[in-house]
Amino acid sequence: MGRVMANGMQRRLAVLIDADNASTKSNDRLFEEIAKLGTATVRRAYGDFSKGQAKSWEPALITHAIVPQQQFANVPGKNATDFALVIDAMDLLHAGGLDAFCIVSSDSDFTRLATRIREHGLEVFGFGRADTAESFRRACREFVEIGTLVPKSAPKSVRAIPAKPAKTPPVEPTKSAPSSALKPIVAHAPVAEAERLILRALGETGAGGKWVAIATVISEVRKLDPAFKPQNYGSGLFSELVDRTSCLEGNQEDGRCTQIRMKPKKVSKPSTEAQPVVAGPTAS
Template sequence: MKSNFNIAILIDGDNAQPKILKEMLEEVAKYGKATIRRIYGDWTTSQMKGWKDSLNQHSFNPIQKFAYTSGKNSTDSSLIIDAMDILHERNIDGFCIVSSDSDYTGLAKRIREQGVFVMGIGRKNTPIAFIQSCEIFTFVENIYPEEELVPDEPKTVKKPSRKVSQVQQPKVEKVPTKEESKNLMIDKAFDISVDEDELAYVSQIGTNLRRIDPSFDTRAFGFKNLTRLFESLPNYEVVRKDFNGKMHALIKRK
């Protein structure tokens, strides 16, 4: 993306984690410059206290929205209205919506329909509809490992007594493992990206991986970038070529 690519960061303060504000900005900086920075919430509540210390440090504007109805807040609607105003002013090139709430699915779709870049940042429990509505979706667990959810304790299952007749269980369709899903996506992205010389640019594969799954992130598999991930795969080989004095990484199947 161009160096002057301007992005508006809109944070749902009721549905995001204040301690990773710095990491959020670093993630957005990969794609552009965060020119508009706003955090929405009811700042009269104790729930928003965690954001206050970071506001001035990272130059965010707090947007006050009162809860007009018990048990509900107006944060979602306020953020959406502001986003539409910013969209129509056309002063920015992209949006970053920080939330794990499916209420922003329609907003993300509307922004994309205008041909404007939209990314999301949220937890792994974010509904798939919101994730797929963004061009890029980054899980906070990938940029801040301490945010990993604590796994449930394994339950002890009692073995049936020998006296009890075994009832044949219906066959359950096998769900692909995380590793299998990764390999399937990579193979598909490679096939889309490969040229007639059976080579594919790493950057093009990365673009197609995001198109297949906006939440695809090499950090989820323990690698800093896509080149390192391909170097670990037995079925692929990384080839480096010099084009006009610049080294480019290409991928080919073994």
């Protein structure tokens, strides 16, 4: 999903962070991903920054120019943070001037908020943990698991310490295990499952058997399944996944796939070979 919309304008985003719920381990990579979607014109974090999980967000508030929205837990068991985030989201929605919302939380309570924003015609992008409820994932235009955003670590400087050479007896080389034995076995979803999903997406475009831009199909697929990734089916690219299906084909331009469609059905031609003549019964 690019940061530029169909009209050529950059997507204007409101980034709303549930700091009581979201981790700060990958916040740098988080904002790199958000930057791919558009310009974060609104950046707010909600929580009780005097204690707990929200307190760990203090450095990120400064680094990424996030406006903190302090929420004290006046009554134990009542989630004032969620209420404040929802109220602000609705105010921003009706004020206009935005194209999409980024909700950073793993709380399924925001499912209805995401669907309400979507019903208003705006996109919703979710960011949360791997255990985030399926209801919130599917309410979003696209959902990104924060755990997959590995933080960039600075290379450690190692000072070389000269060591005195020591006499060691020669050691016979040991046979290394085959590389295939060291690779973890990853279970992939069947390609037929992806094929059915892509066929549904093509049906949503109303193109019939005509060529459709691959970006359009990917967009429709993610509307049906926000968690869709070609890697889930053992393919690095969407076009590679299409090539592995039985009833889809891609159109190559300049060495890359730009369009896909359903393979046209082969029409069997009638045989032109002369048929043997069967003689009828002869009169006796």
